Amino acid sequence: MQKKGYFITFEGIDGCGKTTQLENAYKMLTEQGIECVKTREPGSLEIGSKIREILLNYNGEVSDNCEMFLFLADRSQHIDTYIKPKLKEGIVVLCDRHTDSTLAYQGYGRQRDVEQLKELNKIATNNIIPDLTILIDINVEEGQKRAGKNPDRLEKSGKEFFERTREGYIALAKQYPERIKIVNGEKSKESVYNDVKSLIMELLKL
Numbered sequence: 001m002q003k004k005g006y007f008i009t010f011e012g013i014d015g016c017g018k019t020t021q022l023e024n025a026y027k028m029l030t031e032q033g034i035e036c037v038k039t040r041e042p043g044s045l046e047i048g049s050k051i052r053e054i055l056l057n058y059n060g061e062v063s064d065n066c067e068m069f070l071f072l073a074d075r076s077q078h079i080d081t082y083i084k085p086k087l088k089e090g091i092v093v094l095c096d097r098h099t100d101s102t103l104a105y106q107g108y109g110r111q112r113d114v115e116q117l118k119e120l121n122k123i124a125t126n127n128i129i130p131d132l133t134i135l136i137d138i139n140v141e142e143g144q145k146r147a148g149k150n151p152d153r154l155e156k157s158g159k160e161f162f163e164r165t166r167e168g169y170i171a172l173a174k175q176y177p178e179r180i181k182i183v184n185g186e187k188s189k190e191s192v193y194n195d196v197k198s199l200i201m202e203l204l205k206l
């Protein structure tokens with residue numbers, strides 16, 4: 001039986017289906033008697049929910065720097081007061097989006113300096129790195145279709161932005177092949193789940 005607190009993140013463009021897959025993984029682990037929690041970025045804690053509200057719903061202008069620092073601020077609080085203590089207790093943490101979202105969206109999508117963002121992520125996370133990142137990859141048209149009719153502030157960013165973001169994720173998976181595993185999200189939900197499950201079972205040696 002595993003004792004280490006594994007940190008598993010789920011990534012991908014909007015509408016890729018990662019939230020459903022995270023729920024499936026949570027259910028599977030819980031049924032196997034493995035202590036785990038599900039969480040998300042941005043906005044899983046009280047401060048985070050206020051930050052999330054600005055990031056997703058604020059109608060006025062949000063500068064690119066402001067957006068970046070808000071995601072990082074949310075992450076710092078999340079890591080220090082929630083994720084780190086859970087991992088210390090030996091709990092498996094399943095997180096919907098984390099550092100790679102900032103690299104893909106703010107870095108590749110908004111065309112900021114990715115190397116600089118990596119350094120900022122290090123500060124925000126205290127160098128805590130996921131044990132496994134599941135990147136659910138789908139094409140942008142499909143993602144936009146699935147994401148639905150009421151786009152939030154980020155989702156209004158346009159097709160080119162999401163093309164760059166998707167390419168960014170794939171580039172990151174090439175840079176960190178040990179950690180980031182790509183799952184083809186265009187297959188059936190069941191088939192995607194089988195891939196997700198295998199990756200988690202392998203990590204936890206189940």
Ligand code: TYD
Nearest residue numbers: 014015041042071097098101102105154155
């Ligand atoms: P959310 O409704 O949680 O989207 P999803 O269900 O697709 O995860 O909204 C989060 C949005 O914030 C999403 O568009 C991705 C974006 N985001 C960033 O741009 N940078 C980040 O660092 C994070 C964590 C999210």
